[in-house]
Amino acid sequence: xxxxxxxxxxxxxxxxxxxxxxxxxxxxxxxxxxxxxxxxxxxxxxxxxxxxxxxxxxxxxxxxxxxxxxxxxxxxxxxxxxxxxxxxxxxxxxxxxxxxxxxxxxxxxxxxxxxxxxxxxxxxxxxxxxxxxxxxxxxxxxxxxxxxxxxxxxxxxxxxxxxxxxxxxxxxxxxxxxxxxxxxxxxxxxxxxxxxxxxxxxxxxxxxxxxxxxxxxxxxxxxxxxxxxxxxxxxxxxxx
Amino acid sequence: xxxxxxxxxxxxxxxxxxxxxxxxxxxxxxxxxxxxxxxxxxxxxxxxxxxxxxxxxxxxxxxxxxxxxxxxxxxxxxxxxxxxxxxxxxxxxxxxxxxxxxxxxxxxxxxxxxxxxxxxxxxxxxxxxxxxxxxxxxxxxxxxxxxxxxxxxxxxxxxxxxxxxxxxxxxxxxxxxxxxxxxxxxxxxxxxxxxxxxxxxxxxxxxxxxxxxxxxxxxxxxxxxxxxxxxxxxxxxxxx
Amino acid sequence: xxxxxxxxxxxxxxxxxxxxxxxxxxxxxxxxxxxxxxxxxxxxxxxxxxxxxxxxxxxxxxxxxxxxxxxxxxxxxxxxxxxxxxxxxxxxxxxxxxxxxxxxxxxxxxxxxxxxxxxxxxxxxxxxxxxxxxxxxxxxxxxxxxxxxxxxxxxxxxxxxxxxxxxxxxxxxxxxxxxxxxxxxxxxxxxxxxxxxxxxxxxxxxxxxxxxxxxxxxxxxxxxxxxxxxxxxxxxxxxx
Amino acid sequence: xxxxxxxxxxxxxxxxxxxxxxxxxxxxxxxxxxxxxxxxxxxxxxxxxxxxxxxxxxxxxxxxxxxxxxxxxxxxxxxxxxxxxxxxxxxxxxxxxxxxxxxxxxxxxxxxxxxxxxxxxxxxxxxxxxxxxxxxxxxxxxxxxxxxxxxxxxxxxxxxxxxxxxxxxxxxxxxxxxxxxxxxxxxxxxxxxxxxxxxxxxxxxxxxxxxxxxxxxxxxxxxxxxxxxxxxxxxxxxxx
Numbered sequence: 001x002x003x004x005x006x007x008x009x010x011x012x013x014x015x016x017x018x019x020x021x022x023x024x025x026x027x028x029x030x031x032x033x034x035x036x037x038x039x040x041x042x043x044x045x046x047x048x049x050x051x052x053x054x055x056x057x058x059x060x061x062x063x064x065x066x067x068x069x070x071x072x073x074x075x076x077x078x079x080x081x082x083x084x085x086x087x088x089x090x091x092x093x094x095x096x097x098x099x100x101x102x103x104x105x106x107x108x109x110x111x112x113x114x115x116x117x118x119x120x121x122x123x124x125x126x127x128x129x130x131x132x133x134x135x136x137x138x139x140x141x142x143x144x145x146x147x148x149x150x151x152x153x154x155x156x157x158x159x160x161x162x163x164x165x166x167x168x169x170x171x172x173x174x175x176x177x178x179x180x181x182x183x184x185x186x187x188x189x190x191x192x193x194x195x196x197x198x199x200x201x202x203x204x205x206x207x208x209x210x211x212x213x214x215x216x217x218x219x220x221x222x223x224x225x226x227x228x229x230x231x232x233x234x235x236x237x238x239x240x
Numbered sequence: 241x242x243x244x245x246x247x248x249x250x251x252x253x254x255x256x257x258x259x260x261x262x263x264x265x266x267x268x269x270x271x272x273x274x275x276x277x278x279x280x281x282x283x284x285x286x287x288x289x290x291x292x293x294x295x296x297x298x299x300x301x302x303x304x305x306x307x308x309x310x311x312x313x314x315x316x317x318x319x320x321x322x323x324x325x326x327x328x329x330x331x332x333x334x335x336x337x338x339x340x341x342x343x344x345x346x347x348x349x350x351x352x353x354x355x356x357x358x359x360x361x362x363x364x365x366x367x368x369x370x371x372x373x374x375x376x377x378x379x380x381x382x383x384x385x386x387x388x389x390x391x392x393x394x395x396x397x398x399x400x401x402x403x404x405x406x407x408x409x410x411x412x413x414x415x416x417x418x419x420x421x422x423x424x425x426x427x428x429x430x431x432x433x434x435x436x437x438x439x440x441x442x443x444x445x446x447x448x449x450x451x452x453x454x455x456x457x458x459x460x461x462x463x464x465x466x467x468x469x470x471x472x473x474x475x476x477x478x479x480x
Numbered sequence: 481x482x483x484x485x486x487x488x489x490x491x492x493x494x495x496x497x498x499x500x501x502x503x504x505x506x507x508x509x510x511x512x513x514x515x516x517x518x519x520x521x522x523x524x525x526x527x528x529x530x531x532x533x534x535x536x537x538x539x540x541x542x543x544x545x546x547x548x549x550x551x552x553x554x555x556x557x558x559x560x561x562x563x564x565x566x567x568x569x570x571x572x573x574x575x576x577x578x579x580x581x582x583x584x585x586x587x588x589x590x591x592x593x594x595x596x597x598x599x600x601x602x603x604x605x606x607x608x609x610x611x612x613x614x615x616x617x618x619x620x621x622x623x624x625x626x627x628x629x630x631x632x633x634x635x636x637x638x639x640x641x642x643x644x645x646x647x648x649x650x651x652x653x654x655x656x657x658x659x660x661x662x663x664x665x666x667x668x669x670x671x672x673x674x675x676x677x678x679x680x681x682x683x684x685x686x687x688x689x690x691x692x693x694x695x696x697x698x699x700x701x702x703x704x705x706x707x708x709x710x711x712x713x714x715x716x717x718x719x720x
Numbered sequence: 721x722x723x724x725x726x727x728x729x730x731x732x733x734x735x736x737x738x739x740x741x742x743x744x745x746x747x748x749x750x751x752x753x754x755x756x757x758x759x760x761x762x763x764x765x766x767x768x769x770x771x772x773x774x775x776x777x778x779x780x781x782x783x784x785x786x787x788x789x790x791x792x793x794x795x796x797x798x799x800x801x802x803x804x805x806x807x808x809x810x811x812x813x814x815x816x817x818x819x820x821x822x823x824x825x826x827x828x829x830x831x832x833x834x835x836x837x838x839x840x841x842x843x844x845x846x847x848x849x850x851x852x853x854x855x856x857x858x859x860x861x862x863x864x865x866x867x868x869x870x871x872x873x874x875x876x877x878x879x880x881x882x883x884x885x886x887x888x889x890x891x892x893x894x895x896x897x898x899x900x901x902x903x904x905x906x907x908x909x910x911x912x913x914x915x916x917x918x919x920x921x922x923x924x925x926x927x928x929x930x931x932x933x934x935x936x937x938x939x940x941x942x943x944x945x946x947x948x949x950x951x952x953x954x955x956x957x958x959x960x
Contacts, residue, residue, distance in 0.1 A: 015760075017748075017760075017763060018740055018745075018763075019740070020738055020739070020740035020790050020792075025738075025792075028737075028899070029814045029899050030814065032814050032815065032816055032897060032898060032899055033814065033815070033816060033817040033820050033821070034602060034817065034820045034821050035816075035821070036816040036821065036824070036896075036897045037794075037796060037816075037897050039897075039899075040735075040737075040794060043737060043738075060682065060683070061673075061682050064567075064812060064813065064814050065814055067812035067901060068792050068812055068814070068899055068901045069790075070740050070789075070790035070901075072740075072745075072788050074757075074760060076757060078408065079323070079412065080338070080407070080408055082323075083319075083322075083323065083326075086323075086326050086327065087326065087333065087544075089329040092784060092787035092788055092903065093327065093784065094749040094750065094752050094753065094784050094785055094788070095752065095753065096752055096753060096755075096756040096757075097753040097754065098320070099447060100362055100753050100754045101753070101754050101755070101756065104756070108408065110405060114405070116401050116402060116405055117400055117401065117402060118402035118403070118404070122340055122514060127402065130400075130401065133399070134399050134400060134401055137395060137396060137399045137401070138396055138399075138401050138405060138406075141392035141393075141395050141396050141406075141409060142392070142408060142409055144388065144392060145385075145388055145389045145392045145409035146409070148384065148385055148388045148389075149385045149388075149389065149411060152381035152382070152384060152385045153381075155377060155381050156377060156378055156381050159373070159374050159377045159378075160357055160370075160374060161356050161357065161370065161374055161377070161378050162356060162357055162358035162367065163358070164358070164447050165350060165354070165356055165378060166378075166381075167320070167412070168318065168320055168348065168382060168411060168412055168413035169381060169382055169385035169386070169411050169413065170411060170412060171389060171408060171409050171410060171411050171412075172319065172407070172408055172410060172411075172412060173408035173409065176756075177752060177756045177757050177759075178752060179748070179749050179752055179759075179788055181787060181788045181790075181903075183790075183812065183901075193541075202540065202541050203540070207339060207404050255520075257508075257520075257523060258500055258505075258523075259500070260498055260499070260500035260550050260552075265498075265552075268497075268659070269574040269659050270574065272574050272575065272576055272657060272658060272659055273574065273575070273576060273577040273580050273581070274577065274580045274581050274842060275576075275581070276576040276581065276584070276656075276657045277554075277556060277576075277657050279659075280495075280497075280554060283497060283498075300922065300923070301913075301922050304572065304573065304574050304807075305574055307572035307661060308552050308572055308574070308659055308661045309550075310500050310549075310550035310661075310663075312500075312505075312548050314517075314520055316517060327784075332544065332547035332548055332663065333544065334509040334510065334512050334513065334544050334545055334548070335512060335513065336512055336513060336515075336516040336517075337513040337514065340513050340514045341513070341514050341515070341516065344516070362754060416516075417512060417516045417517050418512060419508070419509050419512055419519075419548055421547060421548045421550075421663075423550075423572065423661075433781075442780065442781050443780070558888065559803075559892065560818070560887070560888055562803075563799070563802075563803065563806075566803075566806050566807065567806065567813065569809040573807065578800070579927060580842055588888065590885060594885070596881050596882060596885055597880055597881065597882060598882035598883070598884070602820055607882065610880075610881065613879070614879050614880060614881055617875060617876060617879045617881070618876055618879075618881050618885060618886075621872035621873075621875050621876050621886075621889060622872070622888060622889055624868065624872060625865075625868055625869045625872045625889035626889070628864065628865055628868045628869075629865045629868075629869065629891060632861035632862070632864060632865045633861075635857060635861050636857060636858055636861050639853070639854050639857045639858075640837055640850075640854060641836050641837065641850065641854055641857070641858050642836060642837060642838035642847065643838070644838070644927050645830060645834070645836055645858060646858075646861075647800070647892070648798065648800055648828065648862060648891060648892055648893035649861060649862055649865035649866070649891050649893065650891060650892060651869060651888060651889050651890060651891050651892075652799065652887070652888055652890060652891075652892060653888035653889065687819060687884050
């Protein structure tokens with residue numbers, strides 16, 4: 001049996017590592033089209049009087065001024081979340097490697113609040129609460145699988161088998177960690193697709209776990225760029 | 241116990257679905273810089289007399305003329321391979337979804353030829369043969385994990401739990417399938433990083449399983465664009 | 481005076497050089513998510529019974545299945561059009577080079593139908609007809625500038641000055657030529673931004689000359705992928 | 721005659737507007753592969769003891785850790801420089817618009833140091849000094865063209881013709897201004913292609929004027945990320 005302490009988590013980690021992203025960045029970037037060199041006068045200014053401009057850019061889908069920004073997040077989440085995340089190509093990624101290190105036994109398990117049952121048809125699924133029995137079955141099934149998988153992982157490592165081979169048994173609910181860097185335009189696109197929100201112009205049906213990550217990223221974004229965030233909301237959560 | 245027939249495979253599938261990619265495409269694209277409209281005369285011509293031009297473009301890293309090409313592959317391979325593959329952002333992907341369908345129990349297991357033991361240090365690993373015991377331990381460990389995981393997957397599905405929740409127990413050695421479309425420049429970049437080959441200008445240390453996919457893609461590429469492929473080889477397998 | 485025959489054109493050239501793009505491509509690419517390997521059965525099928533699927537993908541903004549397509553156009557248009565065109569980054573370009581060849585004296589001049597006068601304010605301009613005087617003034621001004629510029633270009637070339645230096649005098653109304661390769665998703669994004677059309681969900685205000693290019697590309701697209709094109713129209717000309 | 725003061729410049733402007741880019745960023749991004757969550761301990765540390773790691777990453781072409789950085793430049797340069805610049809697609813741009821503002825009469829003219837004469841053949845040009853006569857002819861030709869063009873531009877504007885039409889007469893030597901945001905990996909790729917430098921692994925033959933821009937960007941880069949810059953130099957100025 002494995003001597004490693006197995007951890008089951010039902011949450012995800014999102015930390016803002018660094019950023020160079022403010023509403024003001026959108027303003028000078030947009031102004032260069034009409035003011036040329038004089039747009040530099042706007043660098044460092046308070047953006048609060050430019051709410052109208054930023055709303056206009058978001059509403060009319062002038063997206064490029066939102067790109068002169070950069071946010072880097074550290075994220076810990078299950079592999080099945082990262083699989084969806086990395087389909088977003090306008091971003092930079094570095095992730096923990098199962099080839100270069102022994103992976104720790106941290107696994108995702110749904111919380112009691114996680115809706116377990118899916119109804120409706122492809123493309124317009126809805127999720128509803130599971131019964132206590134369904135929850136219990138799921139937790140038991142996931143725990144057993146993870147324990148067996150991690151035990152077999154350790155057996156192979158103990159036998160001298162390469163990490164990259166041994167890790168193939170690990171389930172997609174295993175936690176991994178990565179840094180991702182995105183600009184505000186790419187982030188708005190990510191949020192529009194990976195959150196389900198009333199009032200969105202285009203409805204999205206994200207898996208709950210990537211939405212948990214997205215929601216935490218959204219909080220940071222709202223704090224760093226409140227006017228841009230407001231414009232995103234007002235324009236139906238469509239990425240400009 | 242699951243009534244599904246569990247399949248263990250030690251190979252991968254790569255099929256060329258369609259392509260619009262020939263050596264000639266590189267020629268007219270390159271010629272437009274010096275010949276303008278007259279470059280159209282080269283469209284459809286035999287590229288065999290333009291070997292020198294194509295070699296020059298590859299050697300001097302004029303990459304853009306290689307982009308006016310398109311190859312679509314159908315690939316079946318384990319999830320851990322797709323995880324690495326999709327880090328290549330200059331490509332288009334559509335993959336089988338564990339949210340939208342019940343996944344079949346097809347799992348990757350190393351062949352006897354797969355080198356199981358890793359020596360050397362980070363960044364310059366070498367792989368050597370495992371012992372028969374190591375192979376046996378690995379096969380047993382992987383099979384057991386996969387069986388338990390799939391059984392638990394089925395238990396949750398049988399209990400009415402959503403596919404996207406149930407699938408979290410499945411290991412990264414599960415097969416998935418996808419279409420990927422790339423141009424020749426992006427493909428050469430992929431090959432340069434995902435194959436280990438004598439004579440490469442920059443050595444790469446890919447995991448064997450993604451290399452198995454890359455090798456099959458390389459064969460198709462070599463057949464579709466033999467002169468370009470030759471130029472890639474001659475220039476040390478660096479993507480232009 | 482230059483011995484070269486100066487040409488003034490009021491139209492643009494768009495030719496489809498090659499393509500690998502059909503409505504069917506969207507179908508199998510989309511099907512892989514629910515059918516996995518079986519999606520290959522759809523390759524080569526008639527897409528006419530999949531109108532609903534394609535409409536759904538466009539409406540709900542599932543964009544990736546539209547990417548497994550490729551269209552290459554040869555375009556001749558003024559430099560100021562190419563300047564706008566090349567801001568579209570999801571595309572491959574090769575253009576005639578003023579460094580590598582002597583540029584021909586072909587210049588764009590507005591036709592009599594080109595609306596010359598701009599009213600309204602930034603972000604919502606409208607264009608109305610110019611007077612015959614305004615047209616005459618414009619034609620005269622453009623022709624004179626082009627003639628003087630080309631004459632000075634030739635003077636420098638005749639004196640042995642490098643092409644890349646001499647060409648700096650040439651105006652942005654000079655014709656250039658290029659190949660551009662795009663997939664259907666990128667092309668729909670281009671069309672949504674570079675055409676002004678009743679019924680567009682998001683209004684765009686393109687310069688007329690790039691719209692002339694876009695309209696010709698749109699015709700090819702509509703012919704190659706009629707069902708996708710219909711879906712694009714129905715969904716308010718938003719790129720999925 | 722135009723009442724605007726015509727300005728001829730023989731230099732370019734590059735200002736660093738903001739940045740989030742340090743050698744340390746490369747370190748924690750790289751470390752996540754082997755250290756997972758513990759890589760966060762490296763955030764904010766002095767990178768001077770990680771010279772070996774950064775050199776290794778650059779030499780072996782592990783490019784992704786260099787992407788978690790962001791530099792925004794304000795650049796004023798002639799249109800023919802921007803035409804080349806914007807072919808670099810892994811970057812964000814906003815530029816002054818000839819549709820939205822009246823463009824100022826600032827034009828590029830070569831300095832006396834600019835080598836005017838090109839020898840050798842396509843793909844391996846060399847440039848040598850021009851004679852005083854060649855310089856005089858060039859300056860005269862460029863000035864005359866610019867004056868005539870700007871005069872005609874003003875004539876059309878005075879007659880009420882739209883800016884976007886009137887500007888077509890302006891030459892590519894006209895100055896424009898833009899913001900560009902790039903990460904360090906994209907910037908190294910730009911520098912490798914747009915500077916001619918002894919000791920480069922792959923020789924490049926940039927036009928001198930874009931090289932003037934690149935050189936100024938390179939100075940900022942060397943100051944912000946001195947260890948990364950050193951690694952770039954040591955590895956033959958190839959972008960990792």
